[in-house]
Amino acid sequence: MSHPIQAILFDGVGTLFRPRGSVGEVYHAVAAQHRPDLTPEELEAAFREELATAEPMAFPGLSPEHLKAMELQWWYDRVYRIFARFDILLDFETYRDQIYEAFRGPAWVPYPETRDTLVQLRERGLTVAVLSNFDSRLPEVLDHLGLTPLVDHAVYASPHGVAKPDPRLFAIALERCGVGPEAAVHVGDELGDDVSGARAAGIRPVLVDRDRRRLSTVELPVIHRLDELLPLLERL
Template identity: 45%
Template sequence: MTIKAVFFDFFNTLVDYDPPRERLQVAACREFGIEIEPQAMRQALSGGDQLYYQEIARLPESKRSAMEKMDLYARYEAKVLQEVGVEVSDEEALKIMAKFGALMRQLGAKFVLFDDVEPALAQLKGRGLTLGLITNFDRDLPPICDELGLSSYLDFLVTSLAVGAVKPDPAIFNAALERAGVNASEAMHVGDQYHSDVLGARNAGISPLLIDRDDLHPEISDCPRIRSLEEVVGYL
């Protein structure tokens, strides 16, 4: 079946933070006497992200109490540090997370597009494909996409907040299929998370592509794995 629509995850697929998260996490940890190399931290953040996305798939952050959110943040930070062999208490994890948040605000961290995004989207758009966004990100995305220049490429946005379901729930993917006006066999989804993006898309009957820019997941072999969004066109 010919692919007529391509869906994308948002964070770590189309956008990153500037300054990068790993740099701010390294700085936050240093405040507490913990020294970690940026590249090791980048890989550790990937492990933390997996925990976070699996947790919000079980119970969305918007439905958690303040105490449950604090527990999630502590577990996230502890998982990140465990990935580099550092054990901390929940209290220490929350202090590091708070310092990380303070640094983000202090340095004006903002979303930026990865370098491959605009060339890849322009190429796909030029082929007449419908392009959409599927994300568990719960902030108001339209103005962010406008500011980043994504709106001129994307035909629609599907958010977990609007649908009431988070990836990997098939409901959020089905909402995207409905917006695109295509069957599942005519769609492809690109994302950086195996559990929420790859398995979620596959369970909805959509062909998945795992974007793994830093080659952090060589063990994954049951789906195509790409290093750049400019490779997407080769899988149509």
């Protein structure tokens, strides 16, 4: 390898941590009050469809207060569109806040191997960053999970005006880490946001496939758990 690895960038949700229970279950706890016939699976599918077609949550040049207000409105719009599909808009202003608050720090859990993997990367002298399309709750989530001391930089999309897979967000993370793209690896669970975005930025991608649906190749290394990253780095 011509350029030694100096920094590891990690996606957040689905890579380092996951919801405590499914997103569909959180939405169902509210929806069941009005539509008991709906299932968590239906609401989960609606959430994923809505998220896939939504404009990026990216608002450049705003004050912290205005930024949080824009993030909140972005999420309110998502919740409204999801519940409108099922004609559940009674008391919307009440339960939209319930859903937003449900995804703060306590709503998330790290994967079992996350902490040890980050510790070992830091022990090797590598810079560790989180690069996420999450919002300004990300530092709170990392802190709640006890990961803040193990992360050198946390970069999230909303204040920068760009979101993954835009290579400009990757460039911001590289600048924070003080390395060029040739000295970094990006680890994430999405082919579009993570793999394509990293490649567009000139960064080597590693795909996290916890469902074991893909095989590792020279062009795209695949791991099933984060602790598989450590031996993989020796071969990149």
